[in-house]
Amino acid sequence: MTRRLTALFGGAGGLIGAVLVLLIVADGLAAPLIAPYDPLAVDMTASLLAPASDHLFGTDQAGRDVLSRVIWGGRASLEVSALAMVIGFAGGISLGLLAGFFSGGWLEQLLMRLLDAMAAIPLLIWAIALVGILGVGPFTVAGITFGNEVKLLALLGVLYIPTLARITYASALAESRANYVAARRLQGVGSLRIMISDVLPNCLSPVIVQATLLLAIGIIIEASVSFVGLGVQPPNPSWGNMLADARNYLFSGEWWLSVFPGAAISLSVVAFNLLGDGLRDALDPRHTAQALTA
Structure with a gap:
């Protein structure tokens, strides 16, 4: 069983x-059940307590339990990164597939130049522009109020599109020139059906691997944007704004305020990178053939 799982995820690293x-x-999904305290509950009498049996990760300057805030902060980071990936995955695959399958025409040039323009602007510039238009707090559209997390995940999702689209484009460009596509055309199959049922499945492997790696990048970006005050807004916990609060206590001995959220970010990024590397090996036919002959 262990050997099969190891092979499924491309090795021991991928399985880990x-x-x-x-x-x-x-942990993120079960945050309401496993968090020992309310992450927003303020108790000034328990301010800046070191890790102990009552508070395993200590408390912050407002007496809030750091462990509970780390757990809930992970939920916020994963929600933003995962939902952004859904947007990027859908948009990137659609645009890349169209540009690669219908290569050599105006559609390819239009889509690829649009993607180049999107990728040329740094993330923080996009974030500052978005905040300048919509503000830092919640905003309302058609009577529906959206939090700052919605703005952040929409921004990340749009910025994921160029990377995923380029990978899909390269694969779709190669697949569209394969013999099986020509054979399908001779059978009278339409371009849309060939693109979706034949070309798309053969393009998914590298896109899935890249999407997994982008989830790790998304966690870092969410923490970075929240760190500078443009992401999840206090008092709602996020690993980024927890680190921002901990800056004031770096040299006063309250090490737990920065160590635990920083360790959570590091562990999450390492985990997604290990999974992405493992999936890359598992989905690579050459690696699979070498493993079988070893």
Whole structure:
């Protein structure tokens, strides 16, 4: 059983990454059940307590339990990164597939130049522009109020599109020139059906691997944007704004305020990278053939 799982995830590293990702996701989903305290509950009498049996990760300057805030902060980071990936995955695959399959015409040039323009602007410039238009707090559209997290995940999702589209484009460009596509055309099959049922499945492997790696990048970006005050807004916990609050206590001895959220970010990024590397090996036919002959 262990050998099969190891092979499924491309090796021991991929399996370890998958287990860690599963634990991180389960931790985020079960945050209301497993968090020992309310992450927003203020208790000034318990301010800046060191880690102990009552508060395993200590408390912050407002007496809030750091462990509970780390757990809930992970939920916020995963929600933003995962939902952004859904947007990027859908948009990137659609645009890349169209540009690669219908290469050599105006559609390819239009889509690829649009993607180049999107990728040329740094993330923080996009974030500052978005905040300048919509503000830092919640905003309302058609009577529906959206939090700052919605703006952040929409921004990340749009910025994921160029990377995923380019990978899909390269694969679709090669697949569209394969003999089986020409054979399908001779059978009278339409371009749309060939693109979706034949070309798309053969393009998914590298896109899935890249999407997994982008989830790790998304966690870092969410933490970075929240760190500078453009992401999840206090008092709602996020690993980024927890680190921002901990800056004031770096040299006063309250090490737990920065160590635990920083360790959570590091562990999550390592887990997703291990999973991505393992999936890359598992989905690579050359690696699979070498493993079988070894």
